[in-house]
Amino acid sequence: MVETKEIPRSSVIVPIRSLGPSHRERIAAHLQALDEHDRYLRFGYPANDEQIQRYTQGLDFDRDEIFGIYNRKLELIAMAHLAFSKDPGMRSCAEFGVSVLKKARGRGYGARLFERATIHARNEGVDMLFIHALTENTAMIKIARNAGATLERAGSETDAHLRLVPATLDSRMTEMVEEQIAITDYRLKVQARNFWDFLSGMQEVRQGVRDGRHKSGN
Ligand SMILES: CC(C)(COP(=O)(O)OP(=O)(O)OC[C@H]1O[C@@H](n2cnc3c(N)ncnc32)[C@H](O)[C@@H]1OP(=O)(O)O)[C@@H](O)C(=O)NCCC(=O)NCCS
Numbered sequence: 579m580v581e582t583k584e585i586p587r588s589s590v591i592v593p594i595r596s597l598g599p600s601h602r603e604r605i606a607a608h609l610q611a612l613d614e615h616d617r618y619l620r621f622g623y624p625a626n627d628e629q630i631q632r633y634t635q636g637l638d639f640d641r642d643e644i645f646g647i648y649n650r651k652l653e654l655i656a657m658a659h660l661a662f663s664k665d666p667g668m669r670s671c672a673e674f675g676v677s678v679l680k681k682a683r684g685r686g687y688g689a690r691l692f693e694r695a696t697i698h699a700r701n702e703g704v705d706m707l708f709i710h711a712l713t714e715n716t717a718m719i720k721i722a723r724n725a726g727a728t729l730e731r732a733g734s735e736t737d738a739h740l741r742l743v744p745a746t747l748d749s750r751m752t753e754m755v756e757e758q759i760a761i762t763d764y765r766l767k768v769q770a771r772n773f774w775d776f777l778s779g780m781q782e783v784r785q786g787v788r789d790g791r792h793k794s795g796n
Pocket of ligand 1: 616617619620621674675676677678679682683684685686687688689690710711715716717718720721724
């Protein structure tokens with residue numbers, strides 16, 4: 579078994595925020611935007627829209643942690659689910675699942691979500707993180723391998739487990755700072771979107787006035 583040292587932090591800076599129940603709809607929209615093959619890679623079966631709805635409705639935001647990356651249009655372009663064991667005797671274990679929309683892949687978001695999830699898991703006292711992937715899933719397997727996970731291939735499926743080092747002051751501070759940055763970033767995106775909506779509303783009003791003048795010949 580490989581003992582991890584501190585997982586090397588990636589150089590990609592991206593605000594990742596912890597998602598709550600108010601994000602359910604966006605989570606469902608994100609997962610439903612995945613094509614059949616991606617759904618198969620993510621869930622281990624080609625989940626249909628209804629199954630995704632059920633999964634989303636069933637998310638337990640108190641027990642688990644869901645992380646997300648939003649773009650400027652407030653579209654959830656990447657998300658990860660850190661699922662803690664339901665078995666009270668296995669509270670030190672968690673499973674990681676992730677998805678990134680096709681248009682946002684290859685930018686390091688998957689790896690960053692993994693890194694963020696491991697910091698949170700450590701801070702929650704988890705010492706073993708599991709990842710279940712299909713053997714064909716090169717990107718996911720790379721993420722796990724780069725972090726120092728032990729891979730066990732069984733035909734078309736590969737299980738990975740990563741032993742985590744205990745939390746430190748640094749891991750706790752890192753998580754707090756990253757969450758604050760992500761919350762601020764999200765608020766700014768919401769403000770920017772509201773402002774653009776306001777501007778386009780004004781444009782419509784102006785256009786309406788112009789059209790009215792035109793018709794009345796003023
Ligand atoms: C797996 C997935 C999350 C990766 O997301 P991503 O943001 O594109 O990944 P990253 O950009 O962080 O890349 C991670 C590593 O994989 C490599 N990689 C990315 N896409 C790759 C591809 N298509 N083929 C081979 N390697 C690839 C990257 O080079 C990087 O490795 P490196 O750091 O050694 O260079 C994304 O492909 C996805 O959502 N797939 C569908 C759902 C899924 O498979 N989930 C995982 C199972 S839970």
